Amino acid sequence: MIRDSARGSCLAESRRPGRVTGMKQMLRAMICAWLLAGWVLGAEAQIVAEPGVVDLGRRTQNTVVESKVVLVNAGKEAVTIYDVQADCSCTAGTLGKQSLGAGERTELAIKTETRSYQGEVTRRVVVRTSAGDVVVPVKVTVSPYERWEVSPPFLTLAPSVRGKEAVGEVTLTHLGTDAGEVEVVSVKSEPDWVAGAVARREGKTFMVGLAKKAVTPAGHHMVKMTAVTTDAVNPVVAFNVFMSVTSAVSVKPAPLVMPVGKVGKETRLKGELLGWDGDVPPRLELSKGTATIVGTGAEGLAFEIAVTPEKAGALTQLLRIYRGEELELEVAVILRAE
Incomplete structure (x- = not known):
């Protein structure tokens, strides 16, 4: 009763400008805000x-x-349900009723698509009503395999220098009842930049040790790992490893963003290769274009790349820099054509 009376005073006071000033006005405003907030929150949920x-x-x-959720009107007043929304197109909710009297209930049917997700995924279904929003979290752990669980589903190795070690570990857990008979035979990578092998086994779980190879070039790389097993249902288990490798050799600018080009017309860009200490100039390779050392620049070896776009849109490719037959560095080349 006291709080309701105070709220009434607050509402009346808000309609009478100039009644109080200075510190009293600030203090009264803070008290009114607290009381009114409590009144609004009391009407929700x-x-x-x-x-x-x-x-x-x-x-x-x-x-x-x-899945299904039951919505119950726990209040004393009727509630109108406006709509149901989700934070992803992969999830949707359907209601049985659009209006609930006091004590009434209705089913909320929820459909969730796992798509190509991996690991733990949480989506949120939001029911908008005249009494406020109701948020229902939907949790699912998604795996690409029926009988294997990969953890983590995506491994990122710590940043490293070319030629230096970078290691990590992934666990493969077999979910079948015949786990004692299943073995991980081999672990390979594509490209062949990561060595993998079972380091130890604990029951159904295989701990796979991973190590970056010295031949891995500088750049940002996504490597596909493949574990071959003796499981009859899922004999091959794949997962990705991301590596960020630096080198004493670098390119300026990086990435190499070319001027906007025209379809069928050659576009050129000049750059410099910094930190090259070889007696022989590097070999440059660009799959859809040319890359050539053209002399000495202000800070290093000058080079020029040329690309003739075949169609409109964005084209991203890699400039590969070789020290003899060994790949030293990969740099992204980006071109947009009109």
Whole structure:
């Protein structure tokens, strides 16, 4: 009663400008804001979701998982449900009723697509009502394999210098009942820049040790790892490893962003290769264009690249720099054609 009376005073006071000034006005405004906030919050949370969180457990990729939640009007007034939204197109909710009287309930049917996700994924379904929004988190652990779990599903090695060590570990857990009979036979990478082998085994789990090879060139690389196993259902398990490798050799500018070009017309860009200490100039390779050493620049070896775009749009490729037959460095070359 006291708080309701105070709220009434606050509302009345808001309609009477000039009644108080200075510190009193500031203090009164703060008290009124607190009281009114409590009044507004008290009107919310009429709709309760049962359960409050949907846990779909472990699912494979590219499947549709269905679940149901019951919405209950726990208040004393009728509530109108405006719509249901989700934070991703992979998730949607469908309601049984659009209006709930006091104590009434309705089903919220939820569909979630696992798509090509990996690892733990949380989506949020939001039910907008006249009594406020109700948020229902939907959790799912997505795996590309029925009988294997990869953790982490995507490994990033610590940044390293070319020729120096960088290591990591991925665990492969077999989920079949015949785990004692299954073995990981080999682990390979594409390109062949990461060495992999089972370091140890604990029951159903294989700890796979990974190490960057010395031949790995400088640049940002995504390497596909493939583990060959004796499992009859999922004999091959693949996962990705990201590496960021630096070198004493670098390119300026980096990345190499070329001027906007015209389809069918040659576009050129000059750059410099810094830190090259070889007795013989490097060999440059560009798959859709040419790259040539043209002399000495202000800070290093000067080079020029030329590309003739075949169609409109963005073209991204790699400039590869070789020290003899050994790949030293990869740099992105970006061109947009009109």
